[in-house]
Amino acid sequence: MAEFIVLGAGMVGIGAALALQARGHAVTVLDRSAPGTETSHGNAGVIQAEAVEPYAIPRDLATLFSYATGQSNDVLWHLRDLPAVAPALWRYFRHSAPARHAVLSKGYAPLVLSATADHAPLIAASESEALIRRTGLGELYRTARALDAAAANAERMRDRYGLGSEVLTGSALAEAEPALNGPLAGMLLWTDSWSSSDPGALTRAYADLFLARGGRVLTGDATSLTETGSGWTVESSEGPVEASDVVVALGPWSPDLLAPLGYRIHMIWKRGYHGHFNAPTPLNRPCLDDANGIVMSSMTRGLRITTGAELVGRNAPRTLRQLERGQRAARELLDLGAPVPDSTWHGHRPCLPDMLPLVGAAPRHRGLWFDFGHGHQGFTLGPTTGRLLADIVEGQTDAVTAALSPALRGV
Ligand SMILES: Cc1cc2nc3c(=O)[nH]c(=O)nc-3n(C[C@H](O)[C@H](O)[C@H](O)COP(=O)(O)OP(=O)(O)OC[C@H]3O[C@@H](n4cnc5c(N)ncnc54)[C@H](O)[C@@H]3O)c2cc1C
Structure with missing residues (x-):
């Protein structure tokens, strides 16, 4: 099983970490602050x-x-x-x-319709x-x-x-x-x-669950990410962390990390x-x-x-x-x-301009995965896109995952 670093401990990163962990991967989450303290803290708290x-x-x-x-x-x-x-x-x-919105809604609806069911076991x-x-x-x-x-x-x-x-x-x-x-x-x-009644606290409770199941949450700056011969390494307060695979779940900050790697995210x-x-x-x-x-x-x-x-x-x-x-x-x-x-x-x-999160493999880097761009509904969708990302990692793809695919959306 691959080792994963998930960059970002908001609802999206923690949702991805739990889903990958549930499939047997060793997962480390890295954030510069504590889980659930940024956008996943400040929102209206609706699982929409x-x-x-x-x-x-x-x-x-x-x-x-x-x-x-x-x-x-x-x-x-x-x-x-x-x-x-x-x-x-x-x-x-x-x-x-x-007409375009109707097509995009076909991609979006299946995600949102399973959101409460994806939160339920984590709650x-x-x-x-x-x-x-x-x-x-x-x-x-x-x-x-x-x-x-x-x-x-x-x-x-x-x-x-x-x-x-x-x-x-x-x-x-x-x-x-x-x-x-x-x-x-x-x-x-x-x-x-x-x-x-407290979206940040819910995110932290999910992060505690991830820890209790054997995950690691470390403090560090995601922009220290570098590609090595066999995967990726990032600096943390406990020293360098290496993994074969990295998930970018930095919410509003994701474009900053990806620009030096050649991905221009609008x-x-x-x-x-x-x-x-x-x-x-x-x-x-x-x-x-x-x-x-x-x-x-x-x-x-x-x-x-x-x-x-x-x-x-x-x-x-x-x-x-x-x-x-x-x-x-x-x-x-x-x-x-x-x-x-x-x-x-x-x-x-x-x-993102086409209103869907970007979830899936980065088109031009091995072992780099996207899970960001959740717009108005990241608190709702974190566990759902985490589950879908874990499916994609295992090679299970379908019409739902294709709608979210970075490669098919021209990134
Ligand atoms: C006012 C408002 C109301 C909203 N209401 C709702 C709602 O009711 N329901 C809903 O579903 N959604 C709502 N949303 C949207 C939702 O909050 C976001 O879509 C969601 O929180 C995004 O989660 P995330 O994990 O992608 O990002 P975040 O929660 O922001 O997590 C990103 C993480 O990346 C970390 N990070 C950033 N840069 C670095 C770096 N260089 N190194 C290390 N770590 C880094 C940050 O510290 C942060 O913890 C609302 C948003 C706003 C602003």
Whole structure:
């Protein structure tokens, strides 16, 4: 069995490490910080069974106009960053054409549809049940028109993918979410989605499971990776680590590692922010305020608000504009309470223009494997793409793995 180094200890790297370990490989995970402390910590914590169709750039002029003029809180862009982000965005726009998006959704849906089933044994084995809610994901709508449109879409999703949903209004909504007291037409509840009250802690619990099963987690800088005659070596705080095979699971930082090896990855870093608040009444499930591009979810540190996408260079200065606007919107819907001090964060959804993660063999290097680019759903998909990567390593390929293949996608 090959020896693997997995670079990156987010949900994706830990998911891959557990899957490779389960197939009998000796696996070392290397990260510059502790597991689950970056993007896999800061997200909205939804295991998104409903997200079977990847998020495309909308094509209707009204939405594009609201993005361009800064009216929508979903997307924020800056003239300063436009030259850097425009080439990847243009590719993303082209992949968002309806016919192309339909093809990409065929590749994406099987991944998302197996995500809760792939998390379930890890939740059980890591004894993480207390971090999990199986109460769905709520989408909140302020007008009857928007709620009706969401309900019609949910019916289409039920017919096409078998996804469960309910529409809650009036007393049913009040019973489901006593914290909500604002001007709402209702909630579209996706019943199959799960969520975590602490996504970083869940990632760390999976990392502890990996350790308990005999894995190693070391501290080190992945950019020290070098190719040797027989494989790869990387520097760690415990000295050099050698292996025949390496998995790149560095999320938003994956392109940095791969550029010197000759792989140009067009990544769109969709920055998101979070902040926590001392809301007196918790929400029973994550709730998306559709009109304001925020998700509100009760977490260990308080009620977490996460924002939509800020299109920036990864090292651009932070602007709390979307979070402040989201906070004002949230206060219309519930008693948010005071902000929890020092609890704001930002990170980047590692999005690829064709909206699918890259999973499989690097086209031009022996023993180098990709598992990154999970965009909006890496917390959902880490265990699933880990399992698929382990299949690919064993030579098991099919239509699902072909859709993710770096070689077939021209990397
Ligand atoms: C605001 C927001 C909300 C989101 N909500 C959801 C959600 O509800 N559901 C969902 O499924 N997804 C969500 N996502 C997306 C999800 O968080 C990401 O897709 C996922 O966390 C990516 O996981 P990862 O393991 O690839 O990356 P990360 O978790 O970022 O892990 C990458 C690791 O690489 C390490 N690293 C980087 N460079 C080096 C180096 N040179 N040397 C060593 N280590 C290095 C980092 O320390 C880090 O631990 C959200 C994202 C954001 C920003």
